[in-house]
Amino acid sequence: MAAKEAWDALSQSLGVPGLTGIAIVAFTIYLVIHSHTAGLDHIPGPFLARYTNLHAWLYAQWYWGTNVCYLRRLHGEYGDVVRVGPRRVSVSNPDAIQTIYGMKASLNKSELIRAAQPLGKGPDNLFSVRDSKVHGRMRRAVANAYSVSTIVQYEPRIDDTLDALFKVLQNESPETNIGKWVHYYVYDVAGNMTYAQPLGYLEQKCDAVGLIKQTKMLHRYINCTMPMPILHDIASFVVRLVKAHSYTIFHLLTKQKVQERLQQANAGDEGKSETTFKPDILAHFVASREKYPDWMTEEQIITHCMVNVVAGVGTSTTSINNVLKYLVAHPAAQETLYQELQRANVSCPVSWRQTQGLPFLEGLVREGVRLRDASSFNPNGRNVGPEGLILPGDVYLPPGTVVGIKPSVASVQVRTFGEQPYEFCPERWCRREGETEGDYVARRTKMDAGDMSFSAGTRGCIGRGIAIMQIYKLVATLVSQYKLLPATRNDHPESHYEFFCILQPRESVQ
Ligand code: HEM
Secondary structure (H helix, E strand, C coil): CHHHHHHHHHHHHHHHHHHHHHHHHHHHHHHHHHHHCCCCCCCCCCHHHHHCCHHHHHHHHHCCCCCCCHHHHHHHHHCCEEEEECCEEEECCHHHHHHHHCCCCCCEECHHHHHHCCCCCCCCCCCCCCCHHHHHHHHHHHHHHHCHHHHHHHHHHHHHHHHHHHHHHHHCCCEECHHHHHHHHHHHHHHHHHHCCCCCHHHHCCCCCCHHHHHHHHHHHHHHHCCCCHHHHHHHHHHHHCCCCCCCHHHHHHHHHHHHHHHHHHCCCHHHCHHHHCCCHHHHHHHCCCCCCCCCCHHHHHHHHHHHHHHCHHHHHHHHHHHHHHHHHCHHHHHHHHHHHHHCCCCCCCCHHHHCCCHHHHHHHHHHHHCCCCCCCCCCCEECCCCCEEECCCEEECCCCEEECCHHHHCCCHHHHCCCCCCCCHHHHCCCCCCCHHHHHHHHHHHHHHCCCCCCHHHCCCCHHHHHHHHHHHHHHHHHHEEEEECCCCCCCCCCCCCCEEEEEHHHCC
């Protein structure tokens, strides 16, 4: 009662402006204390970033939809280690990759990943789980589905999707939105490999299960919440409060596929299934239930399948489109690739085995992946553990600091990739004229170790092999069948997943 009377007296004497002033001063004092107790005063960075994550948030909103990575500029200005938030540090030195992402450090994912966790209440997935021990168990349960020896079993499913793509292209006018068809191909490969069903993009020639629209909204949401994960917590709280839940067509389709397969397995009917002879990823998930029953419940298998479909579509599409755009603009490079494919006597579709040992194809794809959308979200920060962390150059980071090396920052390091790292240059991955074998191996080892496109260590991309296989096969088959020429139309594509070119069948090429 006394407290209430004191509060009434104070608010009457100060009024609203006075109380607002006190609140602002108190909040500023909190920000200053929060900043100085982080133990990061020795790390340079923008003034505002020392006190609030609003700095990162503003930049993320400002550059949304552009291909600008503001962290590259900050590293240019402040050096290898930059303070980008009160308790956040961005690193550009490739020598720090093992320190931060290596098995020995085994750091937990940072709070930034919260933005990619399910809204409201839902199971964590392989991508979003933070604790490295929990993640290790989850990953072991699914690892077999992604091993080098397993993924070749999925090749017939990529071939089926390539057939579908080429049928569409044959019936299209030669000047076509190849970027859009690539996007549809990648979605259908993902569905076909995951649960033996293309998602219908190439057949229906549209966003068949709404994933393109949803992904766009999700990226917008993550771009807004990731720099300040408290915004995600507020949204999650509201969702829980109103008990809102909506199931998308994609979720229902995945659930149905998983339930059908689990019923078959429980009834001992797998022998009759097509996937016994032509396994998909779900077949491996179901098989792994026996060994990891607690980690492969129905709900978890549904989540793994959904992540599997959405995790690699945008990245694979932009990588392929980068390669194709380069080939359209550089006819000589296209000819080099075509000659390489001719010498390898490739079939149609080009097989995974035939794509091995083709250095120019490899160089093209490595550049396509390395230089994909720089602004793409990637909350790959890690939390420094209780012992702290010492970065190369003896820079100490105290416990609780969020530290990371963004792929888009690592990808433009001169010390890793040589001169003009912003240039798309497939030859940088090949042995140069006059270069000794030893020098080439040393240069390649450095580039391989410094390329963060698929991240590194225990949380590195589990789908890397699958991504590379579907990209190699598409690029090689397309260029072996068609000559790609610049479009004559100049209408503005709707998204960076789209672009036009003319496809001239190879037999008609003079
Ligand atoms: C060019 C294509 C791709 C690129 C550039 C890419 C990139 C990445 C990166 C950078 C990470 C790690 C993020 C971090 O460190 O926090 C990651 C993780 C992951 N990726 Fe990919 N990815 C691609 C394709 C795929 C595909 C096709 C799949 C599925 C078949 C996939 C599934 C995953 C999963 C499940 C994770 C989480 C792994 C874990 O935390 O254990 N990715 N990816």
